Amino acid sequence: MNDAARSLDSLRRGACPSLPAPMATGDGLLARLALAAPLTPEQAIGLAALARDCGNGIVEVTARGKMQLRGLDAAGTARLAEGVGALGIAVREGLGIEVSALAGRDPAAAFDPRLLAAALAQAADVAGLAARLAPKVSVGIDGGGMLGLGGRDLDIAVSPAAGGFRIEAGGVVLGRTSAPVPVVLALLERLAAFGPRARMRDLIAAEGVATLGEGLEPAGARAPAPAEPVGRHALAEGWALGLALPFGQIEAEGLAVLAGKAAELGAGFIEPAGGRALLIGPLAAAEAEALAQWAGAAGLIVEPGDPLRRVEACPGAPACGSARFATRALARELAGLARGRSVHVSGCVKGCAHPGRAGLTIVGLDEGAGIVIEGTPRDVPTRIVPFDELAGAACRILESARG
Ligand code: SF4
Structure with missing residues (x-):
C-alpha cells in the first residue's frame, strides 16, 4: 500500500495517524508520535528542525500526550521517519498503551508503570492484537503517582490496589489480581472477538461486566489523583516543571528555543504529557522557577489556573x-x-x-x-x-x- 492509500485507509477505519501511516488533514499530512521515552533537550531541538524541514513547522502535544507534526507531504513523511530514527527517538507502535506521567521519576508512584507496559506490549505484539482491535483501543497503566490517568478514555486501566493491581474495563472496576498482563490480554482477546471496531464500552453494553471479572478478587475504586500536569512537581531528585502549550501547539522555532533554555538550566528530559503539556526536568528548585518565569514570558502556560x-x-x-x-x-x-x-x-x-x-x-x-x-x-x-x-x-x- 502506498502512503496516500495508507492515509485514506486510516481515515476510513478512524485510525490514529502514526509515523508510518500519517493522516490527511486540511493542512497536509499529520504524523503522530507516541514516544516510548521522554526526549532529551537535544532530541527536542532535532525534532523541531524536522518539523520545520519536513512539514509546516507546527508541533503539537495531544490531550493524550502524543506529539504531532503537521503539514507534511509524502516525501516529508519519509524524511521525518528517517530523521526520527537518526535522532534515536524511540516511537511506540502497535497496541495503544499509556502510562502515567513522570514514570520512573515519581516518588509518589506505587510502581513503575513502564515495566508493566513493556511486558504487555510484548505479549500483545506476539498475539497480534493491535491488528484485530479498533485503532483507538487503549490500555492505561497508572502507577498511582502524582499525575494519574484519571479522566482518560481508556478501554482497560491497571492501577495499584492493596495486594495487587486493580483492573478496570470501560471505567468499571472488575477486581484485583497479582498478574495483570494475562488478565489484560484475556480482556483484549474478548474485545477483539466482539468486533474489529468495538471499544470496551460496546462490549460491556452488550454483555455486561459480570463475566469480564471472573477469577478476580474484589477491589475498591481507584483513588482520584490529580491529572493537571501544569505546575511544579517534586521528583525523587529535583523538580519537574509542567507547562502547557496554548491550544496544544508550538512553532518549531519556539520548541527549539524552549529546549535550549531547558538544557541551559540543567534539564535532562522533556516529556510530552496528557493535557497538551510538556514536563521538563530534573531541575533544581531555583532553575525550575527560572524556567517557569521564562516560559510564562514566552507565552507558554505555567499556571494551572490560566484561563x-x-x-x-x-x-x-x-x-x-x-x-x-x-x-x-x-x-x-x-x-x-x-x-x-x-x-x-x-x-x-x-x-x-x-x-x-x-x-x-x-x-x-x-x-x-x-x-x-x-x-x-x-x-x-x-x-x-x-x-x-x-x-x-x-x-x-x-x-x-x-x-
Ligand atoms: S483543524 Fe479544525 S477546521 Fe480543520 S479539520 Fe480539524 S476541526 Fe475542521
Whole structure:
C-alpha cells in the first residue's frame, strides 16, 4: 500500500495517524508520535528542525500526550521517519498503551508503570492484537503517582490496589489480581472477538461486566489523583516543571528555543504529557522557577489556573483548509470569560481539538457559526450566528452564564 492509500485507509477505519501511516488533514499530512521515552533537550531541538524541514513547522502535544507534526507531504513523511530514527527517538507502535506521567521519576508512584507496559506490549505484539482491535483501543497503566490517568478514555486501566493491581474495563472496576498482563490480554482477546471496531464500552453494553471479572478478587475504586500536569512537581531528585502549550501547539522555532533554555538550566528530559503539556526536568528548585518565569514570558502556560487551559480550539483558518473561520483568535477572546466553563471553538464539525462535550461549543458550518450548549461539534446547534456577529454573540452567552 502506498502512503496516500495508507492515509485514506486510516481515515476510513478512524485510525490514529502514526509515523508510518500519517493522516490527511486540511493542512497536509499529520504524523503522530507516541514516544516510548521522554526526549532529551537535544532530541527536542532535532525534532523541531524536522518539523520545520519536513512539514509546516507546527508541533503539537495531544490531550493524550502524543506529539504531532503537521503539514507534511509524502516525501516529508519519509524524511521525518528517517530523521526520527537518526535522532534515536524511540516511537511506540502497535497496541495503544499509556502510562502515567513522570514514570520512573515519581516518588509518589506505587510502581513503575513502564515495566508493566513493556511486558504487555510484548505479549500483545506476539498475539497480534493491535491488528484485530479498533485503532483507538487503549490500555492505561497508572502507577498511582502524582499525575494519574484519571479522566482518560481508556478501554482497560491497571492501577495499584492493596495486594495487587486493580483492573478496570470501560471505567468499571472488575477486581484485583497479582498478574495483570494475562488478565489484560484475556480482556483484549474478548474485545477483539466482539468486533474489529468495538471499544470496551460496546462490549460491556452488550454483555455486561459480570463475566469480564471472573477469577478476580474484589477491589475498591481507584483513588482520584490529580491529572493537571501544569505546575511544579517534586521528583525523587529535583523538580519537574509542567507547562502547557496554548491550544496544544508550538512553532518549531519556539520548541527549539524552549529546549535550549531547558538544557541551559540543567534539564535532562522533556516529556510530552496528557493535557497538551510538556514536563521538563530534573531541575533544581531555583532553575525550575527560572524556567517557569521564562516560559510564562514566552507565552507558554505555567499556571494551572490560566484561563487558556479551559479553552480548546483547532488550528482553524487560515491554517486548515476545512475551517470556516479563525478559531484561535476567538478562543483567546473568550478565555477570560469562560470562568470554569469549558469552551471549544472548532473550525468545522470534525472537532479535531476536542472530540468530546464542552459547556459551549462554537463550530464552523456552511451557513454560519453553530452554537452548541453542553455538546460536541457534531451535535445539532441551538442557533446559528453569522460569522461577523460571532464574537459579540459568544461573549454575550458567556457573560449571561456568569450571571
Ligand atoms: S476541526 Fe479544525 S483543524 Fe480539524 S479539520 Fe475542521 S477546521 Fe480543520
